[in-house]
Amino acid sequence: xxxxxxxxxxxxxxxxxxxxxxxxxxxxxxxxxxxxxxxxxxxxxxxxxxxxxxxxxxxxxxxxxxxxxxxxxxxxxxxxxxxxxxxxxxxxxxxxxxxxxxxxxxxxxxxxxxxxxxxxxxxxxxxxxxxxxxxxxxxxxxxxxxxxxxxxxxxxxxxxxxxxxxxxxxxxxxxxxxxxxxxxxxxxxxxxxxxxxxxxxxxxxxxxxxxxxxxxxxxxxxxxxxxxxxxxxxxxxxxxxxxxxxxxxxxxxxxxxxxxxxxxxxxxxxxxxxxxxxxxx
Numbered sequence: 001x002x003x004x005x006x007x008x009x010x011x012x013x014x015x016x017x018x019x020x021x022x023x024x025x026x027x028x029x030x031x032x033x034x035x036x037x038x039x040x041x042x043x044x045x046x047x048x049x050x051x052x053x054x055x056x057x058x059x060x061x062x063x064x065x066x067x068x069x070x071x072x073x074x075x076x077x078x079x080x081x082x083x084x085x086x087x088x089x090x091x092x093x094x095x096x097x098x099x100x101x102x103x104x105x106x107x108x109x110x111x112x113x114x115x116x117x118x119x120x121x122x123x124x125x126x127x128x129x130x131x132x133x134x135x136x137x138x139x140x141x142x143x144x145x146x147x148x149x150x151x152x153x154x155x156x157x158x159x160x161x162x163x164x165x166x167x168x169x170x171x172x173x174x175x176x177x178x179x180x181x182x183x184x185x186x187x188x189x190x191x192x193x194x195x196x197x198x199x200x201x202x203x204x205x206x207x208x209x210x211x212x213x214x215x216x217x218x219x220x221x222x223x224x225x226x227x228x229x230x231x232x233x234x235x236x237x238x239x240x241x242x243x244x245x246x247x248x249x250x251x252x253x254x255x256x257x258x259x260x261x262x263x264x265x266x267x268x269x270x271x272x273x274x275x276x277x278x279x280x281x
Contacts, residue, residue: 001072001082004065004089010097014088017057017110021172022100035113038172039180041105046071047180049081053111059088059095060107068107113170119200122159122188123207130158131231132279133209134272135190135201137247138165138238145169146177147269148236153181155276160187161204163247164194165238198250201233205252209233213243213251214275216265225255226279234275236268 007015017036036056039048042064049055049072058068065087072079096102117125123133134157139145145167152160162169166189169182190200201211210229212222214236226232235251237243242265248254257266257274265271 001069001079002084002087004062004087006089008091008094010094014057014086015059015090015098018059018108019098020100021103021108037111037113037170037183038175039109039111039183040103040107040172040176042067042071042107044175044180045107045109046075046078047183048109048111048175049085050075050077051081051111051180051183052114053183054114055081055085055109055111057086057088058082058107058109059090059098061092061095062089064105064107065089117186117188119161119188119190119203122161122186123204125186126158130156132157132276133204133231133233134160134276135163135204135211135233135235136160136166136237137163137197137235137243138194138241139236139268140165140167140238141268142167142171142173143177144239144267144269145171146174146182147267148272149174149178149182149185149187151269151273151276152185153178155273156280157185157276160185161200161233162187162189163197163200164190164192194244195246198244198246201235201247201250204233207231210253211235211251212275212279213248213254214256214271215242215248215254216256216259217242218254218256220253220255222255222257222275222278225253226275229279232279234272234279236272236275239268
């Protein structure tokens with residue numbers, strides 16, 4: 001990790017990678033911007049550094065940069081990811097003016113996106129112990145995507161596959177809500193349109209995955225649906241509408257989480273977590 005360089009001028013072009021983070025038409029992590037991956041905070045920035053995304057710069061308060069240095073000293077992967085990366089020390093006032101809001105976490109990093117692997121490449125890279133994967137359809141809320149990736153990491157899910165209609169998994173809010181785990185859980189997009197992407201589920205079934213479609217509209221319980229399966233793909237859909245009929249027809253089995261009277265369903269990230277746990281343990 002290089003020695004921090006002090007910057008006192010908010011207009012300094014070296015800070016452009018993290019400029020206007022709250023501006024919808026100029027944000028660097030949006031397609032209209034520069035397509036960067038943005039990480040915030042002393043827990044998420046080290047995960048970015050240890051990921052496959054090459055870090056362009058790190059900006060932060062002196063105290064947060066000291067914490068980052070300790071993290072790099074403790075983890076060779078973090079140290080390697082920060083080698084030769086410019087580190088800029090700024091005041092709270094400068095960071096707030098550059099980012100466009102008071103970034104109380106005091107640490108932010110920007111990284112380049114890299115080419116996304118195919119579904120086959122992701123599945124080929126899984127260990128035999130990775131018995132469970134997640135499959136998403138139409139999950140367009142960034143916080144739900146982030147929470148789902150955090151759940152996937154915590155419950156040992158090997159990968160997450162995104163069907164049609166899903167939000168960008170590298171959007172800044174997703175990275176933040178996932179606590180950076182979207183940067184370490186392998187993911188890939190299943191190619192196809194809203195009514196055709198489901199054909200890709202056949203590839204999972206050929207690899208021995210039992211595709212379980214989560215829906216409240218069935219008599220099959222989740223416990224019954226995953227019983228005896230060597231490998232499980234837990235598939236969830238959008239809030240409200242849930243999975244499309246196209247997706248459910250392509251699954252091996254439909255499954256519900258038994259609910260208390262008066263409640264018909266859970267948040268999609270919570271439902272996925274229950275499915276991951278049931279399939280894993």
